[in-house]
Amino acid sequence: MGMVSEFKEFAMxxxxxxxxxxxxxxxxxxxxxxxLVESVLMxxxxxxxxxxxxxxxxxxxxxxxxxxxxxxxxxxxxxxxAFVIFMILRMMNKMKKEQVEEEEAPAEDVALLTEIxxxxxxx
Numbered sequence: 001m002g003m004v005s006e007f008k009e010f011a012m013x014x015x016x017x018x019x020x021x022x023x024x025x026x027x028x029x030x031x032x033x034x035x036l037v038e039s040v041l042m043x044x045x046x047x048x049x050x051x052x053x054x055x056x057x058x059x060x061x062x063x064x065x066x067x068x069x070x071x072x073x074x075x076x077x078x079x080x081x082a083f084v085i086f087m088i089l090r091m092m093n094k095m096k097k098e099q100v101e102e103e104e105a106p107a108e109d110v111a112l113l114t115e116i117x118x119x120x121x122x123x
Contacts, residue, residue, distance in 0.1 A: 026085065033081045041080070042073065 010016070042054065054076075057069025 033084050037077050
């Protein structure tokens with residue numbers, strides 16, 4: 001097997017493709033949630049806290065200006081994005097679990113045939 005065909009087999013594995021799709025969707029969700037936080041939530045939080053704009057918060061130490069507000073903003077963004085992704089994964093896992101349970105339960109006619117077979121074996 002040549003190197004090119006080996007690479008093709010590796011690249012087309014389901015898990016690798018699933019991971020690529022997950023990364024792309026995760027990046028898109030990150031942008032959406034980031035826009036939600038920046039445009040909707042942070043202005044509301046700022047109003048509640050008396051008009052505080054986190055991004056402009058800073059401490060001056062000598063000649064250095066330490067902008068801790070941007071860090072607070074990034075922490076809030078991360079927390080919300082992580083929570084949204086957690087909720088999406090939780091919902092997906094629940095749907096997978098329900099699907100597996102449906103697949104594992106034998107059909108009614110199969111269960112009946114299995115019962116008949118077992119009764120015939122006992123005779």
